[in-house]
Amino acid sequence: MTWTIDGIKIQHVADDQLPTLTRGDEVTLPLLFEHRGETQVIEARDSRYSLQYSFNYEGPEARLPFEINYDNILDLIAYRGEDVVRYGVGDRGEPWFRERLPPDAPVDSLVVPVDAPDDIAEDRSHWGIVVDGEDRTNPVSSQRRVDLTLFVLAPRDAYDTRADVEAAFGDEITI
Numbered sequence: 053m054t055w056t057i058d059g060i061k062i063q064h065v066a067d068d069q070l071p072t073l074t075r076g077d078e079v080t081l082p083l084l085f086e087h088r089g090e091t092q093v094i095e096a097r098d099s100r101y102s103l104q105y106s107f108n109y110e111g112p113e114a115r116l117p118f119e120i121n122y123d124n125i126l127d128l129i130a131y132r133g134e135d136v137v138r139y140g141v142g143d144r145g146e147p148w149f150r151e152r153l154p155p156d157a158p159v160d161s162l163v164v165p166v167d168a169p170d171d172i173a174e175d176r177s178h179w180g181i182v183v184d185g186e187d188r189t190n191p192v193s194s195q196r197r198v199d200l201t202l203f204v205l206a207p208r209d210a211y212d213t214r215a216d217v218e219a220a221f222g223d224e225i226t227i
Contacts, residue, residue, distance in 0.1 A: 054169055055083075055166070055167065055168055055169060056165075056166075056167045057081075057083075057125065057128075057164055057165075057166050057167075057200070058128070058159075058164035058165060060121050060124045060125060061117070061121050062083050062084075062085070062121065062125075063084060063085060063086055063118065064083070064084040064086075065081050065082065065083055065084070065168075073176050073178050073204050074204060075147050075178075075204050075205060075206055075207075076141040076145065076146075076147040076203075076204065077203075077204050078183065078201060078202070078203050078204070079180075079201070079202055079204060080184075080199050080200065080201045080202075081166075081199070081200045081201075081202065082197065082199055083125060083197065083198045083199070083200055084195060084196075084197055085118045085119075085121060085122040085125075085195065085196040085197070085198075086118060086194065086195040086196070087116060087118055087194055118196070119196075122196045122198070125185075125198050125200065126187060126198070127158040127159050128159055128162065128164070128182045128185065128200070129182060129184070129185030129186070129187075129198070129200065130157075130158070131153055131154070131157050131159070131162065132162070132182055132183060132184050132185055133184075135152075136151065136152055136153060136154075136162070137149060137150070137151050137152075137162055137181060137182070137183055138150045139181060139183060139203045146221070147203065147204070147205050147206075147221055148221055148222075148223045149163070149181050149203065149205070149221055149222060149223065150222070150223045151163065151181065151222070161214055161218070162181050162182040162183075163179065163180075163181050163205070163214050163217055163218060164179070164180060164181070164182060164202070164214075165177075165178075165179055165208055165214070166178050166179070166180055166202065166208065167208060175207075175208075177207070177208030177209070178202075178204050178205070178206065178207055178208050179204075179205045179206045179207075179208060179210070179211060179217045180202030180203055180204050180205055181202065181203050181205060182200065182201070182202055183201050183202065183203050184200075184201035185198060185199060185200045185201055186198070186199045205217055205220075205221050206220070206221070
C-alpha cells in the first residue's frame with residue numbers, strides 16, 4: 053500500500069487511525085518509512101568472454117529511496133508554523149490559507165496532493181496544506197516515522213494542479 057504526498061512515496065500510512073477526511077479539518081497522518089526490499093541493483097552486462105554482473109553501488113554516501121523520501125517529508129515540515137502558514141474556515145464554511153515561504157526554502161509550496169492507494173476501501177486522496185509535523189524516529193531503529201499534520205482543502209479529484217487549489221483557497225493578504 054504505497055501512498056504519495058506531493059510525489060513522495062510513503063510505504064505505509066496507518067489508515068486505521070485516519071478519520072474521514074472533510075475539507076476544513078486538520079488530520080495527522082502517521083507516516084512510516086522503512087527498508088522494504090530496496091537493495092543495491094545488480095545489472096547483467098555482456099562481456100566478450102562471459103556474462104558479468106555489476107553492482108550499482110554509489111559509494112558510502114549513497115542512500116536508499118526510503119531515506120530520500122523521508123528527508124523530503126522532513127523538508128516539508130521544516131517550514132511549518134504560524135509565521136509561514138495561517139489557515140482556517142470562513143463564514144461560509146470554505147477553507148482558506150495564507151502561505152509565505154522564505155526564498156531559500158527547499159520546497160516550492162506546502163500545498164500538497166495526497167494520493168491514497170487504490171486498494172483501500174474509502175478514497176482518502178485529498179489536497180492539503182502542511183501545518184505541522186514531528187519526526188518520531190527512534191534513533192536505534194532502521195524505521196523512520198513522521199507524524200504529518202495537514203489542513204484538508206479539497207478532495208484530490210476536485211482540482212488538477214496546485215495552482216488551481218491556490219487560486220480557490222489561497223488568501224493574498226500578507227502575514
